[in-house]
């Protein structure tokens with residue numbers, strides 16, 4: 292980590308506090324697994340070199356707006372994920388290895404067999420979550436294309452697409468259009484008909500919900 | 505007689521003023537509690553302390569030779585940070601012996617405005633390695649870190665020799681399966697989360713459904729978390745401790761709904777150099793608190809005098825508790841496929857050594873199974 296941090300040509304995103312000491316005083320990005328929920332935390336991290344902060348998916352737009360305003364005062368920009376499975380939890384145990392009856396230290400990288408994650412369903416066979424190694428994600432894909440205009444007006448300039456196992460070039464065009472204020476040619480549901488989309492967190496609801504704009 | 509320098513502090517939960525008194529009377533060195541609002545990670549109806557109750561509680565503890573730590577360990581809400589700052593200010597003015605915080609901004613505020621107030625890092629900050637812990641110590645003069653439960657005793661021992669602060673470890677109760685303070689599972693299903701609301705899998709979103717075959721289905725929001733056969737007792741649907749289907753098999757995919765009981769590991773744990781043992785459960789009733797605190801007090805005192813520790817002191821309580829879910833040690837009829845999946849459960853192999861932490865699985869009802 293120290294070697295990486297010494298290479299100033301790299302942009303480094305910290306997703307654990309243990310990565311922060313070597314990044315101290317050098318421009319860096321804070322990822323969604325470091326909890327930045329309020330102005331005070333943003334201010335502290337910005338004072339030590341955080342220039343961009345990608346928020347936890349559970350934060351509603353109201354919080355993102357407040358943080359974007361605070362960020363402007365401290366030269367830190369806000370990034371919001373707008374597409375893809377949402378990162379929901381991390382664990383010390385690898386559920387992928389476990390599901391394939393392997394131990395974490397001899398996992399044979401089985402997670403690579405499931406480029407889009409391994410679907411976890413309820414006992415009623417309702418798709419619920421997705422397992423990707425030590426990470427647990429949402430089964431639904433986040434879609435905030437229709438909210439990008441509102442976020443831009445609040446000063447949010449960075450929008451994250453989490454890569455899924457689909458035609459990401461088309462997806463990127465779709466969100467590029469949205470970011471440039473052009474009407475999307477098609478709804479995201481038409482591009483990926485087999486996927487369930489959600490946007491509930493944006494207005495402070497359950498994350499799995501799909502609420503109409 | 506074995507000579508030991510000092511025993512670690514026994515840090516006990518108190519969700520109400522009467523639980524606080526019970527814990528102190530039963531031999532707690534420290535009680536930890538929270539204000540009655542979303543500043544603490546046990547923000548349940550009917551629980552926690554008003555300002556007056558907190559001041560009285562601290563006075564009671566101090567008169568009886570015990571300390572009080574105040575947990576202010578949720579993440580302050582953007583635009584409303586004052587509520588959390590006020591909680592720290594009040595804790596300081598009431599004479600709390602420490603505050604337990606998780607948020608970087610709140611830690612910075614506390615260090616700056618109350619430099620003499622002891623600052624402890626909550627497990628919700630999920631600081632599990634040397635670099636992360638040192639970051640908090642250097643930046644905010646953190647005096648103690650509450651360690652995540654994933655660490656094994658050798659790992660705890662190794663950490664204690666390299667970090668500049670004390671460590672506190674969980675010894676009993678229900679704990680998080682995922683990295684604490686980074687879990688959005690609850691809000692994904694219910695809109696309410698530990699980080700923002702101080703609740704996980706909140707009771708307001710829990711429903712039980714009796715099925716035709718006599719089975720009981722527990723749901724959290726729209727999602728089925730578990731199903732219990734007729735003769736099986738239905739447990740509380742804490743999300744990460746539910747039964748799900750993964751890769752064609754059904755079972756406890758993340759973790760069995762068991763809780764931690766470190767009584768049998770106490771001698772090794774004490775040698776690891778921890779400064780404090782923590783009991784989870786601010787949501788518990790007085791009888792439970794009294795039994796657990798007494799058992800740990802007796803175990804610690806026995807250890808100090810070189811006498812054997814009664815390691816099964818809490819088994820009845822644990823099994824009694826576990827009967828709200830499933831009798832310990834029996835597979836139970838359970839959901840279909842569960843037996844097939846049992847060898848995947850955290851019993852054997854290397855992963856258990858790391859993932860299953862320093863304690864054996866005990867029991868105990870997990871109305872809310874998070875660490876704090």
Ligand code: SF4
Pocket residue numbers: 380679680681682683687688689690698704705742743744745873874875
């Ligand atoms: S108890 Fe709740 S917060 Fe903790 S890991 Fe489980 S779902 Fe997440």
